[in-house]
Amino acid sequence: MSFDIKYYLSIFWRRFPYFLIVATLIGAIGVSVASVLPPSYRAEALLLVESPQIPTNLAVSTVQTDAATEVAIIEQRLMTRANLIDTANRLGLYSDAPGVSPDQVVADMRRRIQIRSAGLGRRSTAAPTVRVSFQSRDPQMSARVVNEFVGMIERENVDMRRGVASETLRFFREEANRLSEEISIRRARVLDFRVENRETLPESLDFRRSQQGRLEDQLRQLSREDTQLEQRRTELVALFQSTGRLSTEPSAPERELAQAREQLASALRLYSAQNPRVRVIQARVSELENMVEEQTGTRGEAASAEFEQLLASIDDSRAALDEERARIEAEILALQETIDATATTGLRLAELERELSAIEAQHRNAVDRLTQAQMGERIELMSRGQRITVLEQASVPNAPTSPNRPVIAAAGVGGGMAAGLALVALLELLNRSIRRPGEITRRMGITPLATLPYVRSRKQQMARRAIIGVALFVTLVGVPVALWAVHNFYLPLDLLIDRLFDRLGINRMLQNFM
Numbered sequence: 193m194s195f196d197i198k199y200y201l202s203i204f205w206r207r208f209p210y211f212l213i214v215a216t217l218i219g220a221i222g223v224s225v226a227s228v229l230p231p232s233y234r235a236e237a238l239l240l241v242e243s244p245q246i247p248t249n250l251a252v253s254t255v256q257t258d259a260a261t262e263v264a265i266i267e268q269r270l271m272t273r274a275n276l277i278d279t280a281n282r283l284g285l286y287s288d289a290p291g292v293s294p295d296q297v298v299a300d301m302r303r304r305i306q307i308r309s310a311g312l313g314r315r316s317t318a319a320p321t322v323r324v325s326f327q328s329r330d331p332q333m334s335a336r337v338v339n340e341f342v343g344m345i346e347r348e349n350v351d352m353r354r355g356v357a358s359e360t361l362r363f364f365r366e367e368a369n370r371l372s373e374e375i376s377i378r379r380a381r382v383l384d385f386r387v388e389n390r391e392t393l394p395e396s397l398d399f400r401r402s403q404q405g406r407l408e409d410q411l412r413q414l415s416r417e418d419t420q421l422e423q424r425r426t427e428l429v430a431l432f433q434s435t436g437r438l439s440t441e442p443s444a445p446e447r448e449l450a451q452a453r454e455q456l457a458s459a460l461r462l463y464s465a466q467n468p469r470v471r472v473i474q475a476r477v478s479e480l481e482n483m484v485e486e487q488t489g490t491r492g493e494a495a496s497a498e499f500e501q502l503l504a505s506i507d508d509s510r511a512a513l514d515e516e517r518a519r520i521e522a523e524i525l526a527l528q529e530t531i532d533a534t535a536t537t538g539l540r541l542a543e544l545e546r547e548l549s550a551i552e553a554q555h556r557n558a559v560d561r562l563t564q565a566q567m568g569e570r571i572e573l574m575s576r577g578q579r580i581t582v583l584e585q586a587s588v589p590n591a592p593t594s595p596n597r598p599v600i601a602a603a604g605v606g607g608g609m610a611a612g613l614a615l616v617a618l619l620e621l622l623n624r625s626i627r628r629p630g631e632i633t634r635r636m637g638i639t640p641l642a643t644l645p646y647v648r649s650r651k652q653q654m655a656r657r658a659i660i661g662v663a664l665f666v667t668l669v670g671v672p673v674a675l676w677a678v679h680n681f682y683l684p685l686d687l688l689i690d691r692l693f694d695r696l697g698i699n700r701m702l703q704n705f706m
Contacts, residue, residue, distance in 0.1 A: 236586060237338045240580070259320050276302065321583070400531055
């Protein structure tokens with residue numbers, strides 16, 4: 193079946209009152225809303241993220257947060273529920289709407305406040321800036337809120353950086369003190385270990401080995417002395433038993449007797465036995481022999497007593513040597529035990545000293561970091577590090593930025609026309625009655641000779657026109673009046689629309705999209 197434009201135009205003109213009512217109704221709502229919505233003013237301030245004023249190769253701040261992260265943190269802190277409610281109450285933003293709940297205040301504040309940053313990336317060549325804007329029906333209030341948030345951003349920036357610097361300084365100060373106390377404990381532990389193991393310390397190993405060598409030399413010397421004493425005793429016993437004397441050296445009478453005997457022998461070689469000189473020498477020999485015999489007899493008992501004393505003295509000396517040998521051997525054994533234990537002591541001492549050295553290295557590192565933290569805190573206290581400064585304060589806007597009344601009105605009129613056309617199309621699709629001869633032939637299989645249109649009476653036409661007129665009047669007059677009454681006596685339309693969007697979830701969708 194071909195497209196019959198005249199037929200569809202006739203249907204449109206037949207349904208035109210419905211189209212007109214719907215288009216007029218929605219258009220009237222759009223135009224009324226565009227005219228009733230209060231003007232909205234947006235104030236904006238510009239902030240600059242300045243780089244550190246001191247070259248980083250000379251002094252580095254301990255706050256290493258990059259600008260983008262810092263701005264994001266500040267934005268999250270400012271957009272907290274408590275801060276938004278406190279700001280709204282302090283500035284009286286919703287004093288003309290006492291029925292607004294805290295949730296609605298937070299949602300509306302987050303929707304009207306915008307904090308946008310630019311040029312904060314590491315690869316960005318543009319100047320790092322932050323723009324803060326707020327939209328309000330009161331131009332002075334919008335500027336006041338923006339300046340309030342600008343002040344909070346500056347304070348938050350300073351407080352955050354100083355707080356980080358102070359916390360860093362406090363951490364390294366506590367760490368340095370803790371490590372200092374740990375060093376004292378470790379040193380005391382090493383000292384106690386050295387005192388407890390002073391006899392097995394590695395540094396005295398050479399001394400103990402030399403002392404052990406000296407004792408071994410003494411032990412060998414004592415052995416030699418004992419051998420000499422034993423030999424002396426054996427010789428003394430043999431001499432006394434064979435001669436009854438304690439010494440092999442002759443006495444004075446014995447020496448004289450030997451000399452006299454030699455003289456006698458010499459004289460007998462020259463003279464006869466009857467010679468007076470020989471007789472004199474013989475008499476002297478006899479006299480000396482008697483003296484030696486007397487001396488030998490008188491010294492027998494004394495020599496025996498002296499022999500016993502000498503043996504006792506030698507035995508005492510050997511006993512003393514045995515005691516000294518035992519003492520030296522005990523000292524050598526003790527020294528050997530300390531020498532054997534030196535390796536274990538050295539390992540444990542080396543472990544304790546390594547732990548002490550590690551703690552001392554950590555302490556030196558912490559002290560260095562503490563010095564850097566002190567310098568970093570001073571940089572932040574003097575505001576010489578990265579900071580956010582105001583380039584342009586928010587000024588009172590002269591002209592409203594919204595609503596865009598022509599766009600809203602045009603959207604209402606366009607939406608009304610689209611809805612009217614949709615209603616006409618829907619009514620036509622739902623109407624299953626026969627209205628053209630071709631439909632009679634297609635449905636009933638007969639060909640009509642002629643068709644007569646439905647003709648309304650004058651009364652029906654007047655009633656229909658009255659209904660259309662009343663509907664148009666209500667649409668053109670009643671709808672704007674109703675919207676005006678709702679806006680002025682119940683709730684402003686912008687808040688009403690915001691509540692409606694909030695219930696429908698449109699605001700959440702918009703926030704997620706943004």
